[in-house]
Amino acid sequence: MITKIKVHGYRIYKKFTLSPNSKLNLIVGGNEAGKSTLMEAVALALTGRVNGRSASEELNPYWFNTSVVAEFVHKRRSGEREALPEIYIEIFFENRTELQSLCGAINSDVPTNACPGVSLRVLPNPEFADELEEWLKDPLPLLPVEYYMVEWRSFADEKITHRPRQLVTAIIDSRTVRSSSGLDYHLRQILSDHLDPAERASISLAYREVKASMSETALADVNKRIGELHASLHDQTIALEMDQSTRTSWEGSVTPHVNDVPFSMSGQGQQAAIKISLAMSRHSGKANFVMIEEPENHLSHTSLTTLLSRIEALASEQQQLFVTTHSAFVLNRLGLDALLLIGPDSARKISELDPDTVSYFQRLPGYDTLRMALANKIVLVEGPSDEIIFERIFKDIYGKRPMEFGIDILSMRGLALRRCLELCAALDKPVAVLRDNDGIDPTELKMPVAEWLVDGRRELFIGSVASGSTLEPQLVYHNSEARIRDILKITTAADLATWMNREKTETALRIASSDQKITPPEYIRKAAEFIYG
């Protein structure tokens, strides 16, 4: 199992370290946070390939972190003797018996650490020292990768040329790179890992025999006729035979079929599902790494549910799963505790989360926990009307909507406040919670969630019982009945409290879009001030 991943100078990562979970890793982050880059880097170090092509073929100047390169160019231009930027990706494995051939201390850990691992480095090729010297006289932000080399080694300092056989890696991405044979590189890899050597050999043999039999049947008559043709230079006979060279091995012709439809012709969702099943149900006894990029893509909600159950069913101790996702559904369903929040130099793991809370969200997978994970600051409110009113009040005070300050307002819609707060605490997010007092003393209401509250970090804001039990009476209390009637355009014929209570969302919308000045209820104003910071 991978115990640590270090990415240095590669694309968005200047210096990145991650200690993944041993079984399941749900990688989330905003756009451009580097989720795909992380997967790519791990695949690169594990397989020496990226998108099915070898690292040295794919190497290009954009692999280098732009700020590292910019800093280098700047220093060089100002006369410093800064060394050329390098990239390294290191994957550390658990100290297991079957991985010992990869064990050694050739890694960047300080103090010296011997454990199994692989590293991929991109560094200046000493054979081009003169050319590099010349280039360095006027360095540009695009590095001359022609003079660089890719070095793939184990921590034992042995060069690796083929993927070590103990490291079985399956990559399932949505960008299906179709090869001429109709199967993308990753699927061919997965298929070939799925079959044991004896099975592969027998398929290969049978395929050869079938091809050979063609020569005796359909081709026999044709060859008789062609044989009379004197077409070749020295009158040797010409015959049509099936090509038996390795170029035309069975891998190109044997493909999975779904209900008699070739794999490459079936839907993208189906393709993803098959790949995942094949990759995850492989022979045990090997360290299996399965990387799935955004499984929610190309799948309907029902298919996604089926697929996620399959992933769950196939997950075992032998596999380490990395899943990137933009879907809170995937996140909740596979288990919130496996969440890894990607940042620029590390990934934040969720700290201790009560298994009860994990299964709570698993049973309510529709809830947008991902928003909670991605927001800088969170305001938890009870329902849509609180959300609308809070936004209006916040904008009145600070002139901009909360989102523009990275503050996300989440409506709990009946979800237990305790669970939401626990998750926020586990994610270590600043939170303001707004809630109605429902006629109960606020101090009493704080008691059940007290363990998740921290002054200045996570606080609960509740209006006093005297100024109203819910949002609506609080608004009336702070603004006078006449003003609210005017804003809502309610005549005295209707009972204001009853109307507002019945039309909660409408009330909130009318208030929010009103041009008139609103005096915010005190607890909401305090919450806004708190979360603004």
Place this chain on the structure above:
Amino acid sequence: MGNHLTLAVAGSRKTQGIVDHCATLPRERRALVVTYTQTNQDELRRRLAVYAGDHQGLEVLGWYTFLIHHFAKPFLPFKFPGKRVQGFNFDGRPMRMAKGYSRFLDSNGAVYACELGRLAHELVLESRGTLVHRLECLYEEILIDEAQDLSSHDWEIIDVLLGSSIDIRMVGDIRQSVLATNPRSAKNKRYAYAEVIGWFREREAQGLLEIMQSATTWRCHPDIASFSDTIFDASWLFPVTDSKNDTVTSHDGVFLVYKRDVEEYVVKYKPQCLRHSASSGKEFNLTFLNFKLSKGSTHERVLIVPTRGILQFLQTGAHLEPGPAASFYVAITRAKQSVAIIVDDPGNSSLPYWQP
């Protein structure tokens, strides 16, 4: 299984013994065969391919390669953080007083062959068990051919291996210890040459090792075998060599040859000509092999240009120093049927002269 050492005489099919042993190993057993000379490595690989070609887990490595790949390369940072082994310097020597990094590696980062054993042993200690654990996971059994050629710090490494969970099986001929690993190291001088046997006996007494003797030669004619026994003083306590070579030709045994007859002798018997080094035997226009390089090879007949020491031994019976004695022993025991030594003045030698 446990650890074993077989002390064998030349021509007792030591290498074949290793090959035969490998052939009996279960196929899933991960075994490594370590040997000293390049010729022997090639020979071992060739024979293993014939006798145990289906055993995928069998590996053959030279002693230096073994130390570089499993000791120096993976674990160098434990002694020198951030450093890597960039190559191997076979001939170079560190400065006499060199300390630290420059004691072990040259300016290009290549590790000195003569300091490799010491470096490897220090890394065993510095790596806090990870080095030995790695070896234990990689191999269940390590077979060491030509164990007599190890010297100096190599013995410390053998000690480490004997103490590990790996089964160690060694084969050696003390009388053939002509190659010393480190010409300059003072460490373990006392184990040099035949004193190696004392070292092994100590380990045996500690219960780390079981020693077996194999005194049967399948190569050398009985006359050659008994002559080879006379090279070493009786105080070495070597067992008497027993020959199982019962082939009879027109010219069997050990002979002296006058210089004037050499040309005719060579034409008639086509022997492999052996000499001490490039500077010996210059007066003869023959294709020579040096004593040391002849190690591990077998020839029908050999013709030897004696060194001054060898001459003296023949003429007066005065025993050679252990080193020269070992190389003379190697030279003689290359032959299956006949050994001829170019001598004009026989002194007290009772060896017969070849008559054209």
